[in-house]
Amino acid sequence: MLTGLEIYKLLPKTNCKKCGFPTCLAFAMSLAAKKVLLTQCPDISEHTKQILLQATEPPIRTINVGKYKIGGETVLFRHEKTFYNPSLLGVLLKDTFSKEEIINRLKKFKELSFERVGNKYRTEMICVVSVKEDLIILEHIFNSINEIVKDNTDNNEIVVSFLSHDIDIVENFIKRYKLNLIGSANTNNYKSFVTIANNYKVGLIVEGKDLDEISCLTTQITGLGFRDLVIKVSSDKETKILEDLTQIRRLALKKNFSPFGYPTILICDDNDTTSNLSKSIIGILKYASIVVINSADTELHFPLITLRLNIYTDPQKPVSIEPKLYKIGGEPGSDAPLMVTTNFSLTYYSVEPEIINSKIPSWLLVIDADGLSVLTAWAAEKFNAEKIVDWIKKESVEQKVKHKTLIIPGYVAIINSKLNNLLPDWKIVIGPKEASGIPKFLKSMWKK
Numbered sequence: 222m223l224t225g226l227e228i229y230k231l232l233p234k235t236n237c238k239k240c241g242f243p244t245c246l247a248f249a250m251s252l253a254a255k256k257v258l259l260t261q262c263p264d265i266s267e268h269t270k271q272i273l274l275q276a277t278e279p280p281i282r283t284i285n286v287g288k289y290k291i292g293g294e295t296v297l298f299r300h301e302k303t304f305y306n307p308s309l310l311g312v313l314l315k316d317t318f319s320k321e322e323i324i325n326r327l328k329k330f331k332e333l334s335f336e337r338v339g340n341k342y343r344t345e346m347i348c349v350v351s352v353k354e355d356l357i358i359l360e361h362i363f364n365s366i367n368e369i370v371k372d373n374t375d376n377n378e379i380v381v382s383f384l385s386h387d388i389d390i391v392e393n394f395i396k397r398y399k400l401n402l403i404g405s406a407n408t409n410n411y412k413s414f415v416t417i418a419n420n421y422k423v424g425l426i427v428e429g430k431d432l433d434e435i436s437c438l439t440t441q442i443t444g445l446g447f448r449d450l451v452i453k454v455s456s457d458k459e460t461k462i463l464e465d466l467t468q469i470r471r472l473a474l475k476k477n478f479s480p481f482g483y484p485t486i487l488i489c490d491d492n493d494t495t496s497n498l499s500k501s502i503i504g505i506l507k508y509a510s511i512v513v514i515n516s517a518d519t520e521l522h523f524p525l526i527t528l529r530l531n532i533y534t535d536p537q538k539p540v541s542i543e544p545k546l547y548k549i550g551g552e553p554g555s556d557a558p559l560m561v562t563t564n565f566s567l568t569y570y571s572v573e574p575e576i577i578n579s580k581i582p583s584w585l586l587v588i589d590a591d592g593l594s595v596l597t598a599w600a601a602e603k604f605n606a607e608k609i610v611d612w613i614k615k616e617s618v619e620q621k622v623k624h625k626t627l628i629i630p631g632y633v634a635i636i637n638s639k640l641n642n643l644l645p646d647w648k649i650v651i652g653p654k655e656a657s658g659i660p661k662f663l664k665s666m667w668k669k
């Protein structure tokens with residue numbers, strides 16, 4: 222890794238400010254701290270770019286698994302900056318399962334898709350593990366997966382990984398089925414695995430009896446010129462999983478120990494729900510890039526998807542929705558109620574269902590308040606009378622709503638007089654403080 226001063230020596234040193242920084246030195250310091258991207262400086266020569274890209278590459282490699290990216294993380298704790306690439310969640314299928322168990326598990330896997338605050342999320346991966354090299358069962362598994370992948374109309378792609386120690390079996394299936402990740406390469410078979418992974422352009426899972434062996438293995442494989450590696454972590458004990466995942470991340474980030482600069486896969490192969498759940502929680506919280514679970518139960522996957530959403534949300538960026546004039550609860554006419562709020566998504570998704578509950582189709586003007594909630598935005602002067610007036614104009618509200626009555630959140634009743642001054646021919650009505658008060662308010666106050 223280069224220091225800020227070393228990076229500065231390679232920059233054009235014109236202080237042109239095109240990168241948004243006052244000087245090249247300031248940009249170099251931020252680049253060294255991995256707070257900005259090299260592409261922000263448009264004047265770096267191609268040659269220098271290559272040197273800097275290699276030197277400033279994240280210490281953990283980013284790998285593509287289908288359309289998803291894994292790895293590429295730059296911090297140990299999300300509050301230091303953010304975590305970038307959410308852990309993929311997978312369901313385990315083994316060739317020790319009966320045909321009936323396989324069908325049942327895949328049927329459940331298909332249902333592992335959830336909608337939350339307007340977005341769809343799902344468990345993305347099916348991880349096939351060959352324990353006894355049963356070709357008939359494996360054929361049945363991949364055939365059934367093929368059908369699911371073909372029928373998948375979801376935007377969220379389904380990806381498939383296959384682990385076997387028999388290189389011939391892996392080659393047999395990768396020739397005929399779409400696989401995104403293969404393994405497990407160990408000290409005995411890694412050369413053949415690298416050849417196949419190279420030929421089919423897929424990532425390679427590596428495993429060893431301990432972290433020392435894994436570090437030797439990744440070093441040997443990178444010596445062959447192959448770097449799309451994923452380190453496999455598994456143990457019967459939660460503490461050991463936590464220890465290994467933490468050591469891999471810590472050594473990669475803090476010591477720039479390149480043999481551990483790769484994403485990780487945690488396979489939770491337990492038969493009881495509690496162990497599966499506790500291990501997968503550790504995996505999501507503590508650095509596993511892929512978490513595979515020996516279950517496809519909704520009650521296990523749904524909380525894990527929610528946990529993943531929490532961990533992989535940028536803590537410095539409030540979750541926001543598009544600011545605009547929304548129609549809620551049907552087709553509001555020009556005499557329908559008009560309410561205003563901020564674009565903090567939690568606020569929107571608290572207000573929206575309450576308007577629907579009222580059964581009175583309404584207009585909801587959502588203004589850009591940098592994704593802050595009503596009171597916070599008001600305190601930061603991002604939700605005030607002037608802004609509301611701007612958004613009324615921007616969204617041509619007067620062409621859609623004829624009554625010129627605006628309901629404002631009860632918490633910002635204080636902006637009432639200013640709004641009256643700025644909108645003299647409008648009537649400003651103070652609405653409820655909490656979203657839960659909206660149905661009662663609309664049914665009683667609005668009708669009056």
Ligand code: SF4
Pocket residue numbers: 232233234235236237238239240241242243244245248249261262263264265
């Ligand atoms: S854009 Fe490049 S040359 Fe210009 S100030 Fe930034 S780092 Fe320096």
